[in-house]
Amino acid sequence: MxxxxxxxxxxxxxxxxxxxxxxxxxxxxxxxxxxxxxxxxxxxxxxxxxxxxxxxxxxxxxxxxxxxxxxxxxxxxxxxxxxxxxxxxxxxxxxxxxxxxxxxxxxxxxxxxxxxxxxxxxxxxxxxxxxxxxxxxxxxxxxxxxxxxxIVPSWDDYETEALDEAVDFFENFLSDVNRKKLRKWVKNNVTPTDIFEDTDDYWEIIEYFGDCGEDPFIEFFLKFSPDTEEWEELNGFYEEMWGCPVEENIDEGYGEDFDFYDEDDDDDDDDEDRDVNTWDTEPQYPLDEIDSMEISGSAFVLTGDFQNCDGDRDEVKKMIEAKGGRCTGAVSGKTNYLVLGDFGSAGAKKIDQVMEQRAKGKDVKIIAEYDLFRFL
Structure with missing residues (x-):
């Protein structure tokens, strides 16, 4: 089908x-x-x-x-x-x-x-x-x-619970784990998805990533050497689906060029987790000043914690759409505004995406929630 x-x-x-x-x-x-x-x-x-x-x-x-x-x-x-x-x-x-x-x-x-x-x-x-x-x-x-x-998916596009459930899923396969390091690995190596919230069925999850053309279990095995009974159970389903266990599905030399395979990265700062819009640090990027805004026909991406609408970004999106604008989950060449919530925690990845688009000559503005609501 x-x-x-x-x-x-x-x-x-x-x-x-x-x-x-x-x-x-x-x-x-x-x-x-x-x-x-x-x-x-x-x-x-x-x-x-x-x-x-x-x-x-x-x-x-x-x-x-x-x-x-x-x-x-x-x-x-x-x-x-x-x-x-x-x-x-x-x-x-x-x-x-x-x-x-x-x-x-x-x-x-x-x-x-x-x-x-x-x-x-x-x-x-x-x-x-x-x-x-x-x-x-x-x-x-x-x-x-x-x-x-x-449009490249980002964990920032999902609720925090989606990432937490993904980390919990992989944590089951380790008897001794540094959760911070595991969380970093998940963010960098597992395609953003809410499937871990929807099911804990090993077969369904393995099949899902197979349909996506990805195999995070090989990378996970190389990085963490899982050793629990839960891992053996998952590996059994993996072998049933793909014809061999995870460790036998690794090509010679696989992983040597990947960041997840480098043990030296464990002590690096997690750039994905950094808060680029906190109250106690200076912003690492300039906010654009705007004197006017045409909401109708413009494309917006929202990130961070919002003060208005009791912090409900879905309600903010509805207000934008009611005035003819549209909201997307990730920054692209068609994005007009990246809006940062006034309560901080803006996604660093989205800031980086804006910079990438600007390098291509696209006019994507970074504005504060306050400026958006001046024109809503």
Missing amino acids: ANISSASGKITLKGDWTQEAIAALELVLDMWEFYGEYGIQSYDGFDEEHLTSYFFGCGRWSFSGTLDSFEDWTRDWLKEKPKRPNGELIHSLTEEQYENFLKIMCENHLVIEMDFEDVEEGCGVHIHEIGQFTSGDGSCISYKIMECED
């Missing part, structure tokens, strides 16, 4: 879209739900004044790949005329209406722009993509990716 990806973002109509063109598009969009399987599951309405609509969609393996299949799927559905269990047609679009839609797209050089984040949790895929639907000759519609970049 294919893994399901979920996407959310906005549809922007570019060009001279008349009400007739919008009406033709909405008939097609209703079909593109594809009966709740893959496609655009929901969207806001359009009109000639507002040519942007927020949407939610899902895809087979990736939403991007699903968009590329819309032309073929539309033709198939027009031909097969699928029905609901009660015998009603799933959609009302006719071939004549679809051909008229393609003709309008072609003759008026209209563009449907898709700007979204796509997440497929089974394989750990998280991307930001901008693509466009066009109809060059009026015979079909085609999708072209204009921009696409990976």
Whole structure:
């Protein structure tokens, strides 16, 4: 069974879209739900004044790949005329209406722009993509990716409990452990996930990382030499799944070039744990001064402990989204503002991500929570 990806973002109509063109598009969009399987599951309405609509969609393996299949799927559905269990047609679009839609797209050089984040949790895929639907000759519609970049997950994107549960999981395999060192290893070597909160089933966890194309158990074995009965139990499941125990699945020389294999790193300061926005130290970065802010259409990343909304960042996100902005979990080239909570504990990794984007010429501003709420 294919893994399901979920996407959310906005549809922007570019060009001279008349009400007739919008009406033709909405008939097609209703079909593109594809009966709740893959496609655009929901969207806001359009009109000639507002040519942007927020949407939610899902895809087979990736939403991007699903968009590329819309032309073929539309033709198939027009031909097969699928029905609901009660015998009603799933959609009302006719071939004549679809051909008229393609003709309008072609003759008026209209563009449907898709700007979204796509997440497929089974394989750990998280991307930001901008693509466009066009109809060059009026015979079909085609999708072209204009921009696409990976969004690297961070433990800062999860509640503290997710990391704590991950550390607890690996601690079970060690009879003598320095929890601080183990926590550092988990942050640096285990893909951020909340699976350790959801289950303690060894088979399920091993399978999860296998689906992600990763194997933290080899790295863990090399670093810590686990020695408990719990480790033997997990290793039994590992052997059943992969055909050999962890220690026999290590290629010669594996790990020599990795930080986790270097025993000298145990006494290093944990850069990931440093608080870059505490009250008793000077900030290690400049906050940007802003005199104005256009929230609508801007992308925000929140980090640290917030004073407003009783510290509930989800409520802050809702306030931003209510004014037309959007919030993401990690900094990318499309981010406009990184907002640091006024109560400190901002994620150092996100600061580093801003600096990386600035080095690429991107204008990503670092602002305080106070400045954000001046304009909310």
